[in-house]
Structures are given as structure tokens and as C-alpha cells.
């Protein structure tokens with residue numbers, strides 16, 4: 001039981017979600033370490049969504065609304081923290097959720113699938129019943145992707161992920177939207193749009209911008225995309241961290 005007056009109440013709540021997801025066979029053992037790394041970077045950015053990241057989330061929404069076949073790729077950590085938001089975005093945009101795990105086991109796939117089934121997601125890909133094709137030049141359990149999902153997608157959302165996959169997907173000329181609190185990670189550097197924010201804050205804001213722009217003229221959204229520079233976004237994120245030490 002966490003005391004609501006505790007100065008780190010929110011952070012402790014999310015830790016509890018992480019622990020619970022581990023007990024329920026959703027989170028990989030290493031997922032705990034990944035969460036701790038995220039917490040450290042969150043501390044460094046001030047545990048709030050920066051103006052720079054708000055702008056990036058807005059651009060990410062423009063990508064979702066202008067691409068033909070987006071897919072939401074999910075792992076254990078994303079499911080532990082924001083499964084409701086993932087389900088909401090999937091339903092709103094009518095796009096699939098694809099389970100793609102670094103530490104893939106049949107049990108974890110089943111447990112994660114059950115989460116999204118319960119939340120009413122219509123199309124859940126990447127389960128053991130799916131038809132797969134390997135991602136070129138990528139070894140390991142994350143290489144096989146759903147033929148109808150990531151394989152055919154033009155935009156892939158890959159939050160909270162280690163760095164071996166983004167560059168292979170980018171080589172296939174797919175757009176990649178990523179959420180990673182570490183602006184120095186390989187995934188952050190390789191992605192088309194890198195949201196440097198905690199996924200628990202970024203997802204609700206992403207949904208808000210998708211709602212705001214869903215009826216907007218496509219040319220206006222494409223103009224926002226044209227004016228966006230991910231390298232500049234990452235430089236700004238690093239400077240936001242440096243400012244905290246001044």
C-alpha cells in the first residue's frame with residue numbers, strides 16, 4: 001500500500017505496475033532494469049513533458065494521421081505501463097497491435113495477447129498463430145514480423161525498445177515513431193520521430209493530438225512533418241537535461 005502523501009507517489013505507483021506485470025508473466029526479467037534506466041532519465045528531464053517533447057508528440061500524431069498502414073508494436077514494458085492507451089489509439093485509428101518481444105516465450109505472448117483482447121483490440125498480430133517473415137539483416141527473436149502487420153506497415157510505433165531493430169526497419173524505408181527517455185540511445189538516433197518523454201505521459205498527449213488533428217487538412221499535417229528535424233529534437237532534449245545541472 002503506497003501512501004498518497006509520499007513525494008514520489010506517482011513513480012512508486014508505476015513501479016507497482018511493473019512488479020505486478022512481472023508477477024503476471026507479462027514483463028521480462030530485464031524489463032525491471034529497463035524501467036530503472038527510464039526512471040533515471042526521467043529524473044534528469046525533470047519528470048515532466050518538455051515543450052520540445054510536446055512539439056514532437058504533435059508531429060508524431062501528424063505521422064499517424066497521414067500514413068496508410070501504421071502498426072503499434074508492443075513489448076512487455078509498454079504493456080505493463082500503458083496498455084489502455086495503446087488499445088484506445090488502436091481503436092481510434094483502426095490500426096493493429098503487434099506483439100514483438102526481445103525475450104519471446106509462448107507464455108508471455110499469450111499473457112500479453114490476453115491483456116489486449118480484454119481491452120477490446122480488434123486486430124492483435126505477432127501471436128504464435130500468425131504468419132511471419134524475417135526482418136532482413138536482423139537476428140534474434142524480434143526478427144520475425146507479422147506478414148500482414150509490420151511487414152506491410154509504412155509507419156511503426158516502437159516504444160521502449162533496445163537498439164537493434166530500428167535501424168533495420170529504417171533501412172526498409174519505413175517511418176518509425178519511438179518513445180525513449182534516453183536521447184542518446186541507438187533507437188532514438190535511428191527513428192524518424194523520437195519522443196523523449198515517459199510513455200505514461202506521452203501516450204495520453206499523443207491521443208489528445210490525434211483527436212485534435214483528426215479532421216484537419218492533410219496538407220497542414222504534412223507541412224508540420226516537413227518542418228520537423230529529429231536530430232534537432234534530440235539536441236534540444238540533451239540541452240534540456242544539461243540545463244537541469246546549471
Ligand code: PTJ
Pocket residue numbers: 027028030031033034035036037038039041075076077081100101102103104159160161162163179180181182185197198199200
Ligand atoms: O518485453 P521484451 O521481451 O521485448 O523486452 C523489453 C525490454 C525493454 C526489456 C528490452 O527491449 C530492453 O532491454 O530494452 P532496453 O535496451 O533496456 O531499452 C529500453 C529503453 O526504454 C531505454 O532506453 C530506457 O531508457 C527506455 N525506457 C524505459 N522505461 C521508459 C523508457 N522510455 C520512456 N518511458 C518509460 N517509462
